[in-house]
Amino acid sequence: MVAPAGVNPHSEISVFRKFVLGRKGQKSPLLDIMMVVVLGGAMLWATLRGAASMGYNWQWYRVPKYFWRYVDGELVWGEFVHGVLVTLEIAAWAVLISVAVGLLTALFKMSNSMAGRVLAMVYLEGIRNTPLLVQIYLMYFVISPIIGIDRLWTGIIALALYEGSFAAEIIRSGIESVERGQWEAAASIGLTQRDTYRYVVLPQAIPIMLPPLTGLFVNLIKHSSIVSVIAIFDLTTEGRNIIADTFLSFEIWFTIAAIYLSMTITLSSVVNYMEYRLRKRSW
Amino acid sequence: MSYAEIFQPQRQDGKMQVHWLDFVVIGAVAAGVWYFYNQVNTVLHYNWDWNTIPIYIFRWDADEGQWVSNLIVQGFFITIRLAIWSILCASVLGVTFGLFRVSPSLFLRLLGRAYVEFVRNMPPLVFIFIFYFFLSDQIMPLIGAEDFVHHAGPTSIWIVERLFGPANLFANFLSGVMVLALFEGAYVTEIVRAGIQSVGRGQWEAGSSLGLSRFKLLRYIIIPQAIQKIVPPLCNQFIQTIKDSSIVSLISIQELTFLSVEVAVSTTRVFEVWITAAVIYFFICWGLARVFSRLESKMAESRGR
Numbered sequence: 001m002v003a004p005a006g007v008n009p010h011s012e013i014s015v016f017r018k019f020v021l022g023r024k025g026q027k028s029p030l031l032d033i034m035m036v037v038v039l040g041g042a043m044l045w046a047t048l049r050g051a052a053s054m055g056y057n058w059q060w061y062r063v064p065k066y067f068w069r070y071v072d073g074e075l076v077w078g079e080f081v082h083g084v085l086v087t088l089e090i091a092a093w094a095v096l097i098s099v100a101v102g103l104l105t106a107l108f109k110m111s112n113s114m115a116g117r118v119l120a121m122v123y124l125e126g127i128r129n130t131p132l133l134v135q136i137y138l139m140y141f142v143i144s145p146i147i148g149i150d151r152l153w154t155g156i157i158a159l160a161l162y163e164g165s166f167a168a169e170i171i172r173s174g175i176e177s178v179e180r181g182q183w184e185a186a187a188s189i190g191l192t193q194r195d196t197y198r199y200v201v202l203p204q205a206i207p208i209m210l211p212p213l214t215g216l217f218v219n220l221i222k223h224s225s226i227v228s229v230i231a232i233f234d235l236t237t238e239g240r241n242i243i244a245d246t247f248l249s250f251e252i253w254f255t256i257a258a259i260y261l262s263m264t265i266t267l268s269s270v271v272n273y274m275e276y277r278l279r280k281r282s283w
Numbered sequence: 284m285s286y287a288e289i290f291q292p293q294r295q296d297g298k299m300q301v302h303w304l305d306f307v308v309i310g311a312v313a314a315g316v317w318y319f320y321n322q323v324n325t326v327l328h329y330n331w332d333w334n335t336i337p338i339y340i341f342r343w344d345a346d347e348g349q350w351v352s353n354l355i356v357q358g359f360f361i362t363i364r365l366a367i368w369s370i371l372c373a374s375v376l377g378v379t380f381g382l383f384r385v386s387p388s389l390f391l392r393l394l395g396r397a398y399v400e401f402v403r404n405m406p407p408l409v410f411i412f413i414f415y416f417f418l419s420d421q422i423m424p425l426i427g428a429e430d431f432v433h434h435a436g437p438t439s440i441w442i443v444e445r446l447f448g449p450a451n452l453f454a455n456f457l458s459g460v461m462v463l464a465l466f467e468g469a470y471v472t473e474i475v476r477a478g479i480q481s482v483g484r485g486q487w488e489a490g491s492s493l494g495l496s497r498f499k500l501l502r503y504i505i506i507p508q509a510i511q512k513i514v515p516p517l518c519n520q521f522i523q524t525i526k527d528s529s530i531v532s533l534i535s536i537q538e539l540t541f542l543s544v545e546v547a548v549s550t551t552r553v554f555e556v557w558i559t560a561a562v563i564y565f566f567i568c569w570g571l572a573r574v575f576s577r578l579e580s581k582m583a584e585s586r587g588r
Contacts (some may be wrong), residue, residue: 113304225406
């Protein structure tokens, strides 16, 4: 077989056939999967051994109490749980604002107004050509004292403005992906521009936009870790504080990474499923 | 015909058309500017002092009797060096793993996939901290970067300084490059994979029916065509690397953002320093984007002929 890798996503076959026997005409994938697992295990082992040989004292037993612990028989949520909630809160607010900002930018960019197009362009170029970290610092040290907002909202707004540039692109391409014939048909039956959007364009554009907008939420969860530089108590900050208290750097960083990975990979697979459904429907 | 041509008709006489939205936007921007101006001057009473900034760009060295670059310019050059070395290393990683991603071997495909998914689903900050602990604790002593600089002669120091910036920060710089390269490598992997997969199936089939081995097939047929699809996004990835390089300031790599923090702290001219840093980043990235898009259109032109 010389063609690039890639399997037909539509064939519905059993898990057993997929992972153990192999598809028709292919050899069993079991050996390869086992090799990956063994390699991953070996890397993990080498990491643990390497750290231990440097005199690092692994104390995994101290980690669980940062998830939850029982104080006098009562359940108390730990720092990680609080951190995850703050991270999700930041991401949720930021995704709402960034979609609003993105929608406004996309409409400005597609409008007949010269000033609107220039404003959208200045915003997009400004955001795209500066690092997120510098935007956060600029927001925290310059903008937030001027308009007088607290730390949490500084982080949320900085993240929302950053992701808003991606949202604008998603929304614009979603609207433009609606075929020209649809616009012309709407115009020829005498719909106003608003009705064209309401009844013709948006019902077709929104399903196309939904998977990338969910991807935006995944990105926000990832990028929200950067607000720890301005001491918002999200997952990363909580973890760094625990490390400062206990010096369990490897254990805590691995735990944080695992928590982030489980959040983002779960959501990414939701995105994949949405895209799969979309492809299936349009074919 | 695009959306713009249907819904943004240009007037034939070339005159500007004024839309109601123009007034709303201009009014809102003017109100915003007035609000900021008012807040800064009457509420915060901020004393603007732009005179401190130029000293941190170039300063007069009395001992040597000449102008020498100061922190901000040094940071600028370290950022550029960091980005160039990182994208070079990331390209090596990316091509390797990109070929893994399209390999007939499931093992290699899974390996490539695991790398890409791991990096892309991890917050950059967490990734950088984890690998920094490894690099500084284990890998750096292993390759002996510190020892190398300590025992190097003047010639090798000269070479190191030209290539990697100040010699006393060599180990520091190297760990920054490694972390960034590992991070950007995942994105380059996806660029390479997409480039290779963009070559039509017929090309693969034609090649294999000629009896070419997989290596020759890639070498003579696939890669030359894929390269045209790979180079433009790789250029964008370079700009992305410059932006992402600001994050390594958090592990004390002394690039533009790190030195901006230092200047802001030592001068207390916070507004001026951060505005300057943002403007510098903006002009690097924006300028490069313009250059690359021009090169790209030149390339497309020469191909079209």
